[in-house]
Amino acid sequence: MGWWSVAVLLWGGVVGVCMGAVLLDVKGVSGPAPASRQPLPRPAMNPPQVPARPPFVPSVLPPPQVPARPPFVPGLCRGQLQDPGSVQQQLLGPVKELTWKFPQMPVEPTSPPVQFQLREPVSVSSVAATCDENMVHVQVKKDLFGSGELIQASDISLGGCGVTGEDSVAQLLYFQSYLQACGSQVVMTNDSLVYSFSLTYIPRAISDTSAPIVRTSGAVIGIECHYLRLHNVSSNALQPSWVPYAATKTAEELLVFSLKLMTDDWKFERPSNIYYMGDLIHFEASVKQYNHVPLRVFVDTCVVTAVPDAAAAPSYLFIQNHGCLVDSKLTGSSSRFLPRTQDFKLQFQLEAFRFQQGDTGSLFITCLLKATAAASPTDAEHKACSFVGQKWAGAGGEDQLCSCCDGSCGSRKARDLTSVSGIWTWRPFLSFCLC
Structure with a gap:
């Protein structure tokens, strides 16, 4: 066989392989190649003879002995063991218990029930009238309302007619008028003839500038003359009332100011909101300091x-x-x-009153409270003075500081005392209703 025969043979083998690949791609299964294109069998070659290897038998060896490793501790050398508690103490230091707590407002104890009974006004017999044939005679006590406040003769009139007589010893005022005079009105009934008069009391202010107030209410008292019958009249019951107000406000550093209405014995806060003319209104100003040095109000x-x-x-x-x-x-x-018994508390009393003009039925009181350290001395701007016995006296014994009350005490410049070191202020607002 020549070289071309070998080439043809090889070419035929390649074509057979390619055709076999095409058949697999199209049909999806292998099949015999066409007989006309089967490759010629190759001559057998003699492979070298390799001696057979004995079968592998794995040998079983004992596991190596590894020494146990101690637990890992940060910051220690290998082989050194220490107690975990001592390690924590070395790393973090001694642990201290946290004792500080955020300050809280203390809870005020509830006051016990107050045994209080409101004083009811009593009708007073301060006006009397006598009618004769052609005149009316009226007698009026100066203590018109029975409160101890004496009225002025110029403030009362009978139908526009003034006082005709006065008894300074018995504190009496007298009026006398004809039945048809002093604004009288006559009414005929089935069994009587009635002449009506009006006794009018209009109080004047104690002072138009410094004290524009009055401590009695105005009144209009009807007087009638019934012939064949005699009738005396008395003043109408006076029932003013006050709406109390008690306010607390927490200032800086847990300072608590308060202004309260107290009972007559100063032991409890007053539970009622009714006052009458002639009564004394008892006030108690106080400051309570928590986590602070003692204060004086x-x-x-x-x-x-x-x-x-x-x-x-x-x-x-x-x-x-x-x-x-x-x-x-x-x-x-x-x-x-009142005399001061405790530095953080100050008590004072005010006699009830109302305005002569602009009386809306309500009164509004605005006070400025101040507190200083109890250890600091009092001065002209920090005092509590009353005019008692024709002289000024201090609630805490500071009588010498009260001498300036007739003039000017301290600086009159406007300033915000809250910015002054060591002084705390609060302005409470009280509302009273006079019915």
Whole structure:
């Protein structure tokens, strides 16, 4: 066989392989190639003889002995063991218990039930009338309402007619008029002839400038003359009432100011909101300090207005000049500071009143409270003075500081005391309703 025969043979084998590949791709299964294109069998070749290898038998060896490793501890060398507690103490230091807590407002204890009985007004017999054939005679007590406040003769009239007589010893006022005079009105009934008069009381202010207040209410009393019958009349019952107000406000550093209405024995907060003319209103100003040095409280100013505006008119500044209670000096009342028994508490009393003009049925009191360290001395701007016995006296014995109450005490420049170191202020607002 020549070289071309070998080439043809090889070419035929390649074609057979390619055709076999085509058949697999198209039919998906292998099949015999066409007989005309089967490759010629190759001559057998003799492979080298390799000696057979004995079968592999794995040998079983004992596992190596590895020494146990100690547990890993950060920051220690290998082989060193220590107690976990001592390790924590070395890394973090001694652990201290947290004892500080955020400050909280203490809970005020509830006050026990107060045994309080409201005083009811009693009708007084302060007016008497006598009718004769052609005249009426009226007798009026100066203590018209039975409250101890004496009225002025110029403030009362009988139908526009003034007082015709006065008894200064018995404190009596007399009126006398003809039946057809002094604004009388006559009415005919089936069995009587009635002449009617009006006894009118209009109180004047104690002072038009410094004390524009009155401590009695106006009144109109009807007087009638029934012929064949005699009838005496008395004043109508007076029933004013006050709406109390007690306010607390927490200031910086847990300071708590309060201004409360107290009972007559000063032991409890007053549960009723009703007062009458002639009564004494008991106030207690206090400051409670928590986590703070002891403090002393003062009432710097107090002003009364008819509307909720401290700058409105009319107004009555009954505590002024840095703690001078001037009401007793201006009106002769029994208003005063009580002797101080505790630094954080100050008590004072005010005699009930109302405005002569602009009387809306309500009174609004605005006070300025101040507190200083109890260890600091008092001065002209921090005092509590009352006019008692024709002289000024201090609630804490600071009588020498009260001498300036007739003039000017301390600086009158306007300033915000809350910015002064060591002084805390609060301005409570009280509302009273006079019915």
